[in-house]
Amino acid sequence: MKKKTRRSFIKSSLGALLSLAGTSIGGKYYAEQVEPRWLEVNSFTIAHKLIPKGFNSTKIVQFSDTHLGFQFQLEDLKSIILKINRLQPDIIFFTGDLMDAPHEYTRSGEIIPILRELKAPLGKFCVYGNHDHGGNGTDLYKSIMEKSGFTLLKNESKEIKLLNKERICISGIDEPMLGRPNVRRALAGTRDTYQIMLSHAPDLADDIFNYEVHLQLSGHSHGGQVQIPFYGTLVTPPFAEKYPEGFYTINNQKLYVNRGLGTTRLPYRFLSRPEITIFELQSV
Structure with missing residues (x-):
């Protein structure tokens, strides 16, 4: 995979800005004020023979970025x-x-009580994104998420086990731009169970799916933030160029790329609404 540098990504982003500047004032208002706040909730059923019957109708919610x-x-x-x-x-x-910029954000202490309000009886899990590492944010992000009740997975896995001992496995890897992802380490000791992998960067799927992973959930791309009709995404960041949004099937394994909630570089969304995703597990 050709690696795009930070400089070339910013250059592409500026190109997107110039393209937007050529649109009408109404189009700019829509892309800056309307679509970034127009939330879409997408729901999917995930069926697999390795999903235990006790996990039937288990509801997973993914949010990102x-x-x-x-x-x-x-x-x-x-x-x-x-x-x-x-x-x-x-x-x-x-x-x-x-x-977006941990070293510049002055309200980080206010995040914890908000995230703590999230309720999920079988657990809350997270992974690093590139912005979480950026600006010396690595330890700050870890502190915020753990104090908010999340399990931070950095090249490791955790089992979710029911009282009847049925289980599924949740793994998470570090992100590739500023971190050190290690799929083998993340999956060490996990066998014969339904495996969900969290990876901020979707394009790592080409490596992840060489292992026994059944579903990968990612973000990072924002769906390109700006899409052009009949063309597609205008700009995608490194490690989200091949798989920018939605569902993909790779070697009979599933990847889903969430478009995220916020924006970065440019304060616009166009044909790329912010998203929360629901997955309902189903045994077969």
């Missing part, structure tokens, strides 16, 4: 937490990029 401090603010996060809790999830996943 809030980028607090750029366009998405704490008041928006509070609203999202209320919406997620109304969905009554059993499991919650956050797939990275909590703050």
Whole structure:
């Protein structure tokens, strides 16, 4: 895979800005003020023979890429937490990029009581995004998420086990731009069970699916943030260029790429609405 540098990504982003500048004032208003706040909730059923019967109808909610401090603010996060809790999830996943610039964000202490309100009886899990590592944010993100009741998975796995001893496995890997992902270490000791992998970067699927992983959940791409009709995504970040949004099947394994909630680089969304995703497990 050709690696895109930070400089070339920013250059592409500026190209997107110039493209947007050529649109009408109404189009700019829509992309900046309307679509970034027009939440879409997508629901899917995930069926697999390795999903135990005790996990039938287990509801997973994924949210991602809030980028607090750029366009998405704490008041928006509070609203999202209320919406997620109304969905009554059993499991919650956050797939990275909590703050846009951790070293510049002055309200980080206010995040914990908000995220703590999320309710999920079978657990809340998260992984690092590149912005979580950026600006010396690695330890800050870890502290916030763990104090908020999340299990942070960095090249490791955890079992979710029911009282009848049926189980599924949740793994998470570090992100590749500023971190050190290690799929083999993340999956060490996991066998003969339904395996969900959290990876901020979707394009790592080409490596992850060389292992016994059944479902990968990712974010990072924002669905490109700006899409052009009949063309597709205008700009995608490194490690989200091949798989920018939605479902993919790779070697009979499933990848889902969530478009996230916030924005970065540019305060626009066009044909790429912010998203919360619901997955309902089903044994077959």
